Amino acid sequence: MKRVIFHVDMDSYFASVEQQANPKLRGKPIVVTGRPTIRSIVAAASREAKKAGVRSAMPTWKAEKLCPGLTLVPGDPDKYEWVTNNFFSILRSYSSRLEPFGVDEAFLDLTPSELDLSAPERIAEEIRRLVSDRLGNWITCSIGIARNKLLAKLASDMNKPDGITVIDDEDVDSVLSNTPLTDLCGIGSRIERRLNRMGVSSIAELGEYPEKELRREFGVVGAKLKLMGQGKDPRPVLPAGYSEEVKSVGNSLSLPDYKRTPERAMPILFKLSHQVGYRLRKRGLAASTIKLSVRDGEYNITGKQITLGRHVDDGNEIYSACLRIKDKIGFPATPTMVGVRASNLRERNTLSQPILPKWREREKLLAVMDSVNEEYGKETLYFAAQSGSEDLLPSVGEFRRPGDLGPSQG
């Protein structure tokens, strides 16, 4: 049966949520940023800012240059999570075959077997109305409808913001011949460059290119590219719950100029390790693999991971794993980014209880710290970095107020 796939994509997501929440921001060019530092980038731009040429992932200094009078709003993840949950539950009322794609997008399988869909556009119209009714007038979405996920995603981008686009089977060829390669989800700049070198510069050409050659160049990916070039995509919409399980938890930070030495990077690594530990505990998870990533002065990223014999959720243990890795691979002279990622996750309550009394003590201490921090704000309490310490149980008597991070306190 011919499938009917929707791709629903929120418009200027974080920025719209902020405008909805704060009337003073409405109708104005704003961008939502990460942390409010000089090196921050645009996470989302309001439509007013987009008109001035501001785009996601642009450094904020550049955005301000393009758009004088731009308002920078620091992101508020809790707010977005609330909106996201409501958004998905609206969609879920149309089909249980819902696949979230990031926080502000989802695929929906509305193939008529489940719902009498004489006119998919009418359903799309209804979804759009419901989203604005329930979440607020400033929050809108665009919807793409096609026979598969690849085309539905392409379609939702064609009439943004607040638009509905259908790609019928008859239109597929003409749409693909007019679309740049990188508009397809799955083709980034690297693959585009390699395709260009092979003489392929449009989606239509990709679809006609011999599969054998594509396989020789790209391996397994080549076969997928061939299908993409033809507008084909057999992937099913994976129902919610199937892919919601988190696979890894990590934090990273670009270093300001004055922290770009191995010595100055270590306290940051320590702090990141504790952030990862906290996030694991909050989710009731523990990890057995720890990966340390470092970007050097030339912006090359290298990483090394180790798998421990047991699962951990304590920042100190994560940090000491990082130290072990660092001892093995060394550190670039000018680190520009450090990151810690924990994977091989298991739910904590499926693990055996700690045996040694000191471990149990440690667990209690962390629980107390976490609850204090939740009540009085992040980083009210945290461990002072003990550089070079590999002790799994450093003394914990010494607490310190935050203040050694960030250029403003430098």
Added chain:
DNA sequence: TCTGGGGTCCTAGGACCC
């Protein structure tokens, strides 16, 4: 004043086991 921060998936090779 170039280039954030959170992720996922895939591949290929090596180690190790039976």
Added chain:
DNA sequence: TCTGGGGTCCTAGGACCC
């Protein structure tokens, strides 16, 4: 004594997405 084939786990790195 040159030696299979399957399976799993681990690791490094690449590519991509929002």
